[in-house]
Amino acid sequence: MSETSVVVHADPGVLAQAVAARLIVRLIDAQAERGHAGVVLTGGRVASAVYRAIGELPARDAVDWSRVDVWWGDERFLPAGHPDRNETQAREALLDVLPLDPARVHPMPAADGPDGNDPEAAAAQYAATLATAARPGTAALPHFDVLLLGVGEDGHVASVFPEHPVAYETRPVSAVRGSPKPPPIRITLTLPAVNTADEVWLVAAGADKSRAVGMALAGAGPVQLPAAGVSGVGRTLWLLDRAAAVDVKPTFRSLR
Numbered sequence: 001m002s003e004t005s006v007v008v009h010a011d012p013g014v015l016a017q018a019v020a021a022r023l024i025v026r027l028i029d030a031q032a033e034r035g036h037a038g039v040v041l042t043g044g045r046v047a048s049a050v051y052r053a054i055g056e057l058p059a060r061d062a063v064d065w066s067r068v069d070v071w072w073g074d075e076r077f078l079p080a081g082h083p084d085r086n087e088t089q090a091r092e093a094l095l096d097v098l099p100l101d102p103a104r105v106h107p108m109p110a111a112d113g114p115d116g117n118d119p120e121a122a123a124a125q126y127a128a129t130l131a132t133a134a135r136p137g138t139a140a141l142p143h144f145d146v147l148l149l150g151v152g153e154d155g156h157v158a159s160v161f162p163e164h165p166v167a168y169e170t171r172p173v174s175a176v177r178g179s180p181k182p183p184p185i186r187i188t189l190t191l192p193a194v195n196t197a198d199e200v201w202l203v204a205a206g207a208d209k210s211r212a213v214g215m216a217l218a219g220a221g222p223v224q225l226p227a228a229g230v231s232g233v234g235r236t237l238w239l240l241d242r243a244a245a246v247d248v249k250p251t252f253r254s255l256r
C-alpha cells in the first residue's frame with residue numbers, strides 16, 4: 001500500500017535545499033541497493049531551484065553520477081537548446097556540472113530532432129527509448145527511483161492538464177497539443193507512467209499553488225485535477241512551502 005506524506009518547509013529557499021538533500025540521499029540509497037539509480041526530472045521554477053541547490057551541496061559527491069539514469073517527465077516541444085525547454089533549464093541549473101554518463105541522460109526529443117517537428121513521432125520515440133531501458137520481464141518502463149513533479153496553479157503535473165485528452169491517455173508517453181500553458185505543444189509521461197515510479201515527489205511553492213494542492217490532497221478527480229491522480233508505488237511525497245500548504249487539511253500537515 002502506497003504511503004502519502006506531506007512535509008511543509010518554511011519558505012521556497014528552505015524547500016529547495018531540503019528537496020535537494022533528500023534527493024541526494026535517495027540516490028545514494030538506490031545505488032547502495034541496486035548499483036544504479038533512476039530519476040525523472042520535472043520543469044518549472046521550483047525544480048530549477050532544487051537543481052541549483054543540489055549543485056551547491058558538497059554531499060552531491062557522495063552520489064556516483066555516472067550510474068544515474070536521468071529521464072524527463074515532460075518537455076516543451078521546442079528546438080534543442082531553447083531556453084524554455086525543461087532540458088535546457090535542467091542542464092544549466094545542474095546537469096552540466098555533474099559527472100554524468102551522457103549515455104544515461106535521456107532528454108525528450110526536440111522539435112528540430114530527427115523526427116522533425118512531429119510531436120506524436122517524438123512521443124513514440126521517447127516511449128521506445130524508455131522501453132529499451134525497461135526492466136526485463138516488466139512493463140515498458142525502466143525503474144524510476146524518484147519521479148519529481150511540479151504542480152501547476154490549475155493542478156497540472158508534468159504536461160497532463162485538467163480536462164485535456166491527455167488526462168485520459170493510457171500509453172506511457174503522449175504528445176500534447178493545445179496546452180493551456182505555453183508553449184502549446186508538449187510531450188509528457190502520462191499518469192499511468194508516472195504512477196510506476198517507486199517514489200513520486202510533488203514539489204510546490206507559493207500561494208498560487210495552494211488551492212490545487214489542497215484540492216488534490218482532499219481527493220479531487222484526476223481528470224479535473226491531474227495532481228490528484230498521482231501516486232508512487234511505494235510512496236507519494238508532497239514537499240511544500242508554507243504558502244503552498246495553507247489549504248492542506250491539518251491531518252496532513254507536519255510543519256517544519
Ligand SMILES: O=C1O[C@H](COP(=O)(O)O)[C@@H](O)[C@H](O)[C@H]1O
Nearest residue numbers: 042043044045046150151152158
Ligand atoms: O510548464 C511546466 O510547468 C510545471 C509547473 O511549473 P512552475 O514554474 O509553476 O513550478 C512544471 O512542473 C512542468 O514540468 C513544466 O513543463
